Amino acid sequence: xxxxxxxxxxxxxxxxxxxxxxxxxxxxxxxxxxxxxxxxxxxxxxxxxxxxxxxxxxxxxxxxxxxxxxxxxxxxxxxxxxxxxxxxxxxxxxxxxxxxxxxxxxxxxxxxxxxxxxxxxxxxxxxxxxxxxxxxxxxxxxxxxxxxxxxxxxxxxxxxxxxxxxxxxxxxxxxxxxxxxxxxxxxxxxxxxxxxxxxxxxxxxxxxxxxxxxxxxxxxxxxxxxxxxxxxxxxxxxxxxxxxxxxxxxxxxxxxxxxxxxxxxxxxxxxxxxxxxxxxxxxxxxxxxxx
Numbered sequence: 001x002x003x004x005x006x007x008x009x010x011x012x013x014x015x016x017x018x019x020x021x022x023x024x025x026x027x028x029x030x031x032x033x034x035x036x037x038x039x040x041x042x043x044x045x046x047x048x049x050x051x052x053x054x055x056x057x058x059x060x061x062x063x064x065x066x067x068x069x070x071x072x073x074x075x076x077x078x079x080x081x082x083x084x085x086x087x088x089x090x091x092x093x094x095x096x097x098x099x100x101x102x103x104x105x106x107x108x109x110x111x112x113x114x115x116x117x118x119x120x121x122x123x124x125x126x127x128x129x130x131x132x133x134x135x136x137x138x139x140x141x142x143x144x145x146x147x148x149x150x151x152x153x154x155x156x157x158x159x160x161x162x163x164x165x166x167x168x169x170x171x172x173x174x175x176x177x178x179x180x181x182x183x184x185x186x187x188x189x190x191x192x193x194x195x196x197x198x199x200x201x202x203x204x205x206x207x208x209x210x211x212x213x214x215x216x217x218x219x220x221x222x223x224x225x226x227x228x229x230x231x232x233x234x235x236x237x238x239x240x241x242x243x244x245x246x247x248x249x250x251x252x253x254x255x256x257x258x259x260x261x262x263x264x265x266x267x268x269x270x271x272x273x274x275x276x277x278x279x280x281x282x283x284x285x286x287x288x289x290x291x
Contacts, residue, residue, distance in 0.1 A: 001280070032287060165233075166268065
């Protein structure tokens with residue numbers, strides 16, 4: 001029993017994120033079985049929200065909805081959908097057509113709620129110019145961080161994905177002096193070196209994975225997105241549970257010590273969802289945990 005391999009594969013040149021709602025009057029079983037057969041975990045990652053398990057009358061250990069944080073400043077949207085597909089490839093047109101085929105495959109049980117086109121920028125940089133994922137765990141440490149283990153058949157090998165679409169305010173960011181930009185991230189943009197004297201609000205200090213108890217390591221696979229005049233970052237993090245991401249999010253929003261992440265000075269999340277990514281057995285997505 002292994003994880004969907006794209007979790008650990010390099011970030012692709014292009015991607016398409018599809019979010020679906022569940023039709024409450026439909027039984028989703030046949031659609032899920034067809035979708036599992038069509039997803040290989042490499043070119044397409046399959047993730048399910050808690051509402052799918054609820055519709056089937058089952059409990060998936062660790063699966064829950066995106067958290068509501070009423071004390072968060074700024075507000076953090078929870079826009080939980082039933083289903084999330086991460087399509088990966090080298091050419092956006094092919095991803096569009098592949099997405100159309102998958103959408104038709106699961107209709108009318110699932111209806112498309114949102115599509116986000118993303119892409120790799122330079123050497124894995126955000127559109128602000130800063131590299132993302134520098135502190136990603138690697139090899140066995142990545143598996144330990146991102147994959148559920150020791151929980152039994154159907155859960156072992158699965159992963160829990162947190163997905164957020166962030167919108168950047170580029171005029172505001174571009175008006176900031178370079179030193180303020182670097183301090184907001186906690187790294188120098190030119191060489192990606194961490195700033196020893198960065199303020200406590202710097203993003204790298206808010207999310208230093210080893211500083212949590214327990215440590216809050218995740219595997220990040222975020223990519224920039226553009227839609228018309230708007231653009232930003234499609235944040236994607238995989239964990240063995242949602243706990244590590246949630247701990248980081250709470251610290252970013254000042255729940256730990258009242259200090260808000262400096263990222264919020266020029267960007268904000270538009271969406272937020274939690275998705276359970278089933279394991280792969282014999283080359284196929286394993287839905288046995290759903291009964």
